[in-house]
Amino acid sequence: MAKLKIYGKSEPSVGIKEYYSIYDLFGSSTPVQLAGPNFQNIPDDQIKWSVWILLGGSWIKTEENNKTGATVEYTFSPKSLKRKGIRMLVDINGEKAVLDIKTKQAVESKIMFVELLDINKKKPTQLFKYGQTIIARVHCVNMEKFPISVTLWEDDGGKGKENATDIKIDEQKGNVLDGIVDVEFYLDPAQAWLANIKPDANAANEGAFHEYYVTAEFYKKVSKPSKNVDVINPDYKDDPYAQNSKPETKKETQTPAEKKGPSQKEQKGIAKSDRKAYDYAEKKVAVEPVVGFNPAQEFINSMMMVNVGDAIWNKEKGVCFCNKNFEEKDVRKLVKLLKGSETIWEGQALRRGGRVPCNINDKSFATLTKSLNESFKRYKINTCIQKIHFLAQVCEETGTFTLSEEIRGEFISSQSVYKGRGLLQLTGVRIDPDDARSHFDKPGPYQDYADYRGNQEIVTKPEIVANNVDYCIDSGAWIWSINKKMTSNPRSQAITIWGRETLGKSLNELAVFGEKYFELISVLLNGRGSNGMPNNYAKRQTNYNLLKTFFFMYDKYHGASSRPFNAKDIVTYHIYENGDIEKHIPKEIKDEYKDKYKYVYHDKSNNEHEICTVKWFMVDKRNNGTIISSIPQGHIHTYNYPSGGNAQVAYVYANGDVCVSGTTYGYRKYPKGEGKVPLLRMMDNLSYEKDDVKIFYSFRSSQRRYCNPDAYAGFIGALAKLGREDVLCTGMCFDDATSYPSVTHPNGDCADTAYYSTLSLEQKKVNAFKDFHFEKIYRGSGSWYSSLVGTIYSSGHEDHLHSGEFNLNVVKIIKE
Numbered sequence: 001m002a003k004l005k006i007y008g009k010s011e012p013s014v015g016i017k018e019y020y021s022i023y024d025l026f027g028s029s030t031p032v033q034l035a036g037p038n039f040q041n042i043p044d045d046q047i048k049w050s051v052w053i054l055l056g057g058s059w060i061k062t063e064e065n066n067k068t069g070a071t072v073e074y075t076f077s078p079k080s081l082k083r084k085g086i087r088m089l090v091d092i093n094g095e096k097a098v099l100d101i102k103t104k105q106a107v108e109s110k111i112m113f114v115e116l117l118d119i120n121k122k123k124p125t126q127l128f129k130y131g132q133t134i135i136a137r138v139h140c141v142n143m144e145k146f147p148i149s150v151t152l153w154e155d156d157g158g159k160g161k162e163n164a165t166d167i168k169i170d171e172q173k174g175n176v177l178d179g180i181v182d183v184e185f186y187l188d189p190a191q192a193w194l195a196n197i198k199p200d201a202n203a204a205n206e207g208a209f210h211e212y213y214v215t216a217e218f219y220k221k222v223s224k225p226s227k228n229v230d231v232i233n234p235d236y237k238d239d240p241y242a243q244n245s246k247p248e249t250k251k252e253t254q255t256p257a258e259k260k261g262p263s264q265k266e267q268k269g270i271a272k273s274d275r276k277a278y279d280y281a282e283k284k285v286a287v288e289p290v291v292g293f294n295p296a297q298e299f300i301n302s303m304m305m306v307n308v309g310d311a312i313w314n315k316e317k318g319v320c321f322c323n324k325n326f327e328e329k330d331v332r333k334l335v336k337l338l339k340g341s342e343t344i345w346e347g348q349a350l351r352r353g354g355r356v357p358c359n360i361n362d363k364s365f366a367t368l369t370k371s372l373n374e375s376f377k378r379y380k381i382n383t384c385i386q387k388i389h390f391l392a393q394v395c396e397e398t399g400t401f402t403l404s405e406e407i408r409g410e411f412i413s414s415q416s417v418y419k420g421r422g423l424l425q426l427t428g429v430r431i432d433p434d435d436a437r438s439h440f441d442k443p444g445p446y447q448d449y450a451d452y453r454g455n456q457e458i459v460t461k462p463e464i465v466a467n468n469v470d471y472c473i474d475s476g477a478w479i480w481s482i483n484k485k486m487t488s489n490p491r492s493q494a495i496t497i498w499g500r501e502t503l504g505k506s507l508n509e510l511a512v513f514g515e516k517y518f519e520l521i522s523v524l525l526n527g528r529g530s531n532g533m534p535n536n537y538a539k540r541q542t543n544y545n546l547l548k549t550f551f552f553m554y555d556k557y558h559g560a561s562s563r564p565f566n567a568k569d570i571v572t573y574h575i576y577e578n579g580d581i582e583k584h585i586p587k588e589i590k591d592e593y594k595d596k597y598k599y600v601y602h603d604k605s606n607n608e609h610e611i612c613t614v615k616w617f618m619v620d621k622r623n624n625g626t627i628i629s630s631i632p633q634g635h636i637h638t639y640n641y642p643s644g645g646n647a648q649v650a651y652v653y654a655n656g657d658v659c660v661s662g663t664t665y666g667y668r669k670y671p672k673g674e675g676k677v678p679l680l681r682m683m684d685n686l687s688y689e690k691d692d693v694k695i696f697y698s699f700r701s702s703q704r705r706y707c708n709p710d711a712y713a714g715f716i717g718a719l720a721k722l723g724r725e726d727v728l729c730t731g732m733c734f735d736d737a738t739s740y741p742s743v744t745h746p747n748g749d750c751a752d753t754a755y756y757s758t759l760s761l762e763q764k765k766v767n768a769f770k771d772f773h774f775e776k777i778y779r780g781s782g783s784w785y786s787s788l789v790g791t792i793y794s795s796g797h798e799d800h801l802h803s804g805e806f807n808l809n810v811v812k813i814i815k816e
Contacts, residue, residue, distance in 0.1 A: 054085030078179025423476025704731030
């Protein structure tokens, strides 16, 4: 009888899927030798594999790695590098074979996979509840301490609607530690209704479950989505547990996911990007239809939405809320949208029972509606965008009209005479401004508001601001339009960061710029938290997006969709002063323009400026580069780069990878990515000037003169925002999508520019690139570079600013 043996790599790289078999399928060039007649006809379930680790002198079996079959696959994680011993074992009816495993570090940095865990960081073994927290775990290789962005999605799918999009619920960030990143997501009951939105009248209902998943991203490399987690749909009438009541049987040949058919994200192709490395089985995890408490929170503000219906966003056609009063029915819809029920001033439920009451004198929707309309008129909160901003902040501060004053708690302000009251928490000042333990017992803004209204009872009886509905609402509008303002000092660091157009402006005046100063408004109202972002920023953003999209329907009446189609014979990029970018595609494109794009800039008066027309083409996508010590053997051909830059010779390999040699900086490898990317040949220089618009750049010491067409639109917008004639570009990428000597911007979505000589000028340039969606700005450590707000230090950037990761998702496609 042939001796049982394990065939496969004994020194696998972490993060790489390897196959192990009882047959010699791998290492021999001779015909495959099967392991003997005794092994050929044995059923797969009798060929049992396991992985053991050495702990404290004993071998411990890792149950989660048990597999069956003649050939199996294993992917070893970074933690395997620290194991004292790893042993693979195969057992066929008592006959065993062993292979000792010694893992080695991966060469390539990548995200392996993402999974969803319970609050204890374990695979779910019991039902989730709304109001609890789930953990998204990202498994990475060779990425220690790298930043990872993780996004929670609701798998909308549109039930077969071809152009349906999933709903982005939340985004969190973390750094890789020991090969993993753990981030927390709160299952917010107030957002459960979003999944029930029907893309059109013919779309199917969501059914008993909503599907959630997560993706992870690192420098534009997006992972395969995690397995879907099913969450109980609170609007579904049938018993969702009926679907899970039957116990699973191991005799079934199909998984639950296979019986269910393709998931919505598979139907749309989301889960197909790297099918070589992953399977696509899904696992249903049910969630109880009850609201539980999150141990990290003292109490829950939000209530679950039930039976919302389409009426929330079906407003009268052609009518927006600019200079238009709310009706009571409008306010009811608004509250239901954000809160889940038509209830106001009900007070706050506490975690251990009981309720903090709201003592406002009139709790009717009619009075709330009347007071809001009067305040809007008095304080000139007139346009839709101003009302969106105002209400987004108000509903965060009050729990969507739940409380009219700060609850007494651990914060010093809540224990003070002049604690936070009213829609935007009118608050006094500390008795001793230098003592963090000092109470807010000096009236400060209370006195200013009393003087403005001509009623000193606001100071002598400050509770009037919380208890009188008119003062409660009016005080918030006064803070919004009169009290809270950006500094008027043009030399202030804040003005250096945010720009001169914010100088001395009130929150109401900043709101007219749309989302541009949403972060600034939030900071001026409530400061920053320990993470550097505005306090409760995620909730403020959620309120803003819900109000803008589903109540005010802003894009329908004011947004890009209201702009006329504007392209004839050629695909045209329209770049707007406020940061919007549109790509207009006509029905018919003339033959001479099929390989060209036109770029048009719209100034603040919406005057059009035709900037340039350039040629584009498709090329193999490149993954981020790596530094290598020499050019590997085996290349199939070479070519030279244009003279005048650092890159010299490209070496092309059969698998599509490209290695590059050059001057000074050594060697780089740019692996072939999946699919193709568009590139265009940039103008060697731009020198456009008309009216108040200046768009200038020229190249310096670089032949990397190709870029992504979308990123070029952002680049032009940033140049227009900057408005200077002395911008020196030090390169994007080459026509093969490599970017020697940089390893961080293949595919042309990043722009390098030479530093200005002063901090103020360079900060203005940073702000301009950020305004036009370049999301990662890298700088060096020399001189004043560390004072550049909104930048990140990265080695190799001492002589240039790197404006990278242009957000390709912001470009809106409009077809004729």
